[in-house]
Amino acid sequence: MLTPSVLIVGAGPTGLIHALTLLRNGIPVRIIEKQDAFQLGTRGCGMQPRTIEMYKLLGLLPDLLEVKTDPFPVVKFSSPQGDNEEGNVLPMVERIANTPSRPINTGFMLMQERQEHLLRTRLEKDYGVTVELHTELRSFEEHDDHVVAHIVKRTPDTDENKEETLKIDFLVGADGGRSTVRKQLGLDFLGDDSPDLKEIGMVAGDIEALEGTLDQKVWRIWGDTTSNMLSLRPCSIPDKTHINFFIGGVDVDLEKVSSSREEVVKAINAITGRDDIKLGNVINMGIWRPNIRMVNSFGKGRVFIAGDAAHVHSPTGGQGMNSGAQDINLAWKLALVSKNLSPPSILTSYTAERIPVIATMLSKTTELFHKTFQPASPEKMVEGWRRGYELRMFGVNYRKSGITLDEKYTYAEDEIVDPYRSGDDGTVRAGDRAPDAPKLAPVGQTNATSHTTFFDIFSPAYHTLLVFADPSQHGEAIGGIVETARGLPSFKEVVKTVLVLPQTSSSTNDASTSSADMVLLDTEGYAYKHYDVVADSQQPTIFIVRPDGFIGGLVFGVEGIRKYFALIFKL
Numbered sequence: 001m002l003t004p005s006v007l008i009v010g011a012g013p014t015g016l017i018h019a020l021t022l023l024r025n026g027i028p029v030r031i032i033e034k035q036d037a038f039q040l041g042t043r044g045c046g047m048q049p050r051t052i053e054m055y056k057l058l059g060l061l062p063d064l065l066e067v068k069t070d071p072f073p074v075v076k077f078s079s080p081q082g083d084n085e086e087g088n089v090l091p092m093v094e095r096i097a098n099t100p101s102r103p104i105n106t107g108f109m110l111m112q113e114r115q116e117h118l119l120r121t122r123l124e125k126d127y128g129v130t131v132e133l134h135t136e137l138r139s140f141e142e143h144d145d146h147v148v149a150h151i152v153k154r155t156p157d158t159d160e161n162k163e164e165t166l167k168i169d170f171l172v173g174a175d176g177g178r179s180t181v182r183k184q185l186g187l188d189f190l191g192d193d194s195p196d197l198k199e200i201g202m203v204a205g206d207i208e209a210l211e212g213t214l215d216q217k218v219w220r221i222w223g224d225t226t227s228n229m230l231s232l233r234p235c236s237i238p239d240k241t242h243i244n245f246f247i248g249g250v251d252v253d254l255e256k257v258s259s260s261r262e263e264v265v266k267a268i269n270a271i272t273g274r275d276d277i278k279l280g281n282v283i284n285m286g287i288w289r290p291n292i293r294m295v296n297s298f299g300k301g302r303v304f305i306a307g308d309a310a311h312v313h314s315p316t317g318g319q320g321m322n323s324g325a326q327d328i329n330l331a332w333k334l335a336l337v338s339k340n341l342s343p344p345s346i347l348t349s350y351t352a353e354r355i356p357v358i359a360t361m362l363s364k365t366t367e368l369f370h371k372t373f374q375p376a377s378p379e380k381m382v383e384g385w386r387r388g389y390e391l392r393m394f395g396v397n398y399r400k401s402g403i404t405l406d407e408k409y410t411y412a413e414d415e416i417v418d419p420y421r422s423g424d425d426g427t428v429r430a431g432d433r434a435p436d437a438p439k440l441a442p443v444g445q446t447n448a449t450s451h452t453t454f455f456d457i458f459s460p461a462y463h464t465l466l467v468f469a470d471p472s473q474h475g476e477a478i479g480g481i482v483e484t485a486r487g488l489p490s491f492k493e494v495v496k497t498v499l500v501l502p503q504t505s506s507s508t509n510d511a512s513t514s515s516a517d518m519v520l521l522d523t524e525g526y527a528y529k530h531y532d533v534v535a536d537s538q539q540p541t542i543f544i545v546r547p548d549g550f551i552g553g554l555v556f557g558v559e560g561i562r563k564y565f566a567l568i569f570k571l
């Protein structure tokens with residue numbers, strides 16, 4: 001193994017996704033995990049569409065499609081369930097058809113344990129990198145040009161501890177809500193300290209559902225939190241019959257219920273009023289109490305935090321694991337700095353870009369939390385189960401970021417951009433999610449089987465310059481744009497140029513001689529439509545898509561390209 005440049009602490013979903021993104025960029029990593037075994041449990045089971053797009057970007061979509069399930073209908077019953085009561089279907093997640101620009105418009109379900117397995121498998125298969133279990137970060141020292149990490153490796157058989165001192169370029173603490181890294185950095189972890197939060201909680205865990213007991217394709221809820229409530233959420237995968245449970249409400253003694261399997265089963269029987277639900281062993285369980293907090297900075301110097309280490313909140317809304325996945329906002333920047341292509345100052349944009357998004361996420365999940373756990377009436381609790389479209393995270397954006405450049409749209413200083421929703425306002429701007437477009441034919445091979453999509457071209461390891469132009473109109477300009485891109489440092493490695501011809505283009509022959517890395521004909525017009533580009537505009541329109549799938553630059557010529565990359569590279 002190469003000497004690691006980055007040490008990742010914690011092998012939850014956040015640490016694993018960071019490790020994979022850095023490795024996809026050619027940056028050697030080590031990933032350590034203090035536990036003796038990998039985490040079990042359903043936990044962050046709801047994968048939002050934007051997280052699935054991240055999986056696609058990382059080349060994990062085929063693995064995911066093999067094991068995921070679609071969201072199940074949520075059916076609510078009284079507590080106890082009445083004779084012959086069929087329950088009400090709750091309008092939780094609306095199934096919305098996929099579109100050309102949003103090829104996955106509704107999320108998937110996959111228990112977190114399985115997501116982590118999938119990520120670990122890819123790390124091992126593609127890079128021979130394995131998570132080092134029994135290995136704990138105890139402390140670190142930060143220096144101007146490196147970090148020294150003090151690690152303790154335990155041998156489980158003998159219980160012996162072996163200390164190691166490791167020198168790395170950067171350290172990423174993906175070490176969960178109680179993060180050692182955050183504490184040692186001395187970052188504020190501010191949040192809601194109201195005493196009534198401590199009164200609320202639920203017993204959460206996974207239990208075996210014995211065969212034939214429950215239809216594994218329905219998520220069932222009984223009662224409500226004004227008295228007692230039970231949720232039984234399947235997260236079925238072919239070889240498992242786990243069912244995830246939450247038991248809570250003002251009448252529930254959480255300590256007692258969580259004391260044994262028998263108490264859990266007793267509570268389930270009492271709340272449902274049913275004795276036909278046959279349950280096996282408890283796989284994991286604990287009391288969850290709300291802890292709603294976030295940091296004021298996502299790192300200092302060469303040490304960063306991500307995921308639950310930086311933000312903890314209520315699971316209502318299913319944003320936690322998903323937000324940790326999107327903290328890969330850091331990874332591509334770390335990769336460019338490690339390659340000495342970007343100045344370390346670019347790393348401050350990680351905090352600047354993520355803080356507004358996470359603050360908004362906290363307020364959204366907290367609002368749902370109050371509706372679910374402190375409803376004005378049992379009827380009102382239903383509102384807490386309704387998931388707004390913005391929770392799919394398509395609108396998450398970095399529009400006012402200091403490292404984006406927009407030559408089409410400008411903002412007044414006091415103009416408010418909604419970090420969760422503005423990216424979904426019908427315009428396409430720098431800082432927004434880069435939309436997909438299908439049916440793009442590589443020029444020279446216009447047969448249907450060779451069609452590609454933008455999402456097949458984007459990569460976590462390079463910027464993609466989408467140049468919307470037609471040689472018959474913009475021949476000279478195209479040459480200048482490609483030339484400028486080629487003049488960027490390490491162009492071949494970290495920038496890809498893609499010339500996108502309008503559907504009506506008659507200059508495919510001229511285009512085939514272009515020196516762009518790729519020339520695509522927009523055979524159905526989806527690319528021009530979803531990027532809001534007029535085919536016969538006076539000048540080329542260039543979207544610079546960042547390695548995290550967001551639009552970094554929306555510019556119209558070589559000056560714009562230079563200006564954008566001056567924000568990113570050491571030029």
Ligand SMILES: Cc1cc2nc3c(=O)[nH]c(=O)nc-3n(C[C@H](O)[C@H](O)[C@H](O)COP(=O)(O)OP(=O)(O)OC[C@H]3O[C@@H](n4cnc5c(N)ncnc54)[C@H](O)[C@@H]3O)c2cc1C
Pocket residue numbers: 009010011012013014015032033034035039043044045046047112135136137138174175176177179180204205288306307308309315317318319320321322323324
């Ligand atoms: C009941 C429940 C339901 C949830 N439902 C959802 C949902 O539907 N959707 C959603 O998006 N999210 C959900 N979440 C939240 C989601 O589980 C978390 O946000 C996610 O696990 C965070 O991932 P992470 O990698 O940042 O941290 P973690 O998963 O906590 O991983 C951190 C890892 O770091 C290790 N570690 C800690 N300190 C050290 C050290 N010093 N050295 C080495 N290793 C260390 C820990 O052992 C741990 O394995 C839910 C959470 C709970 C509890």
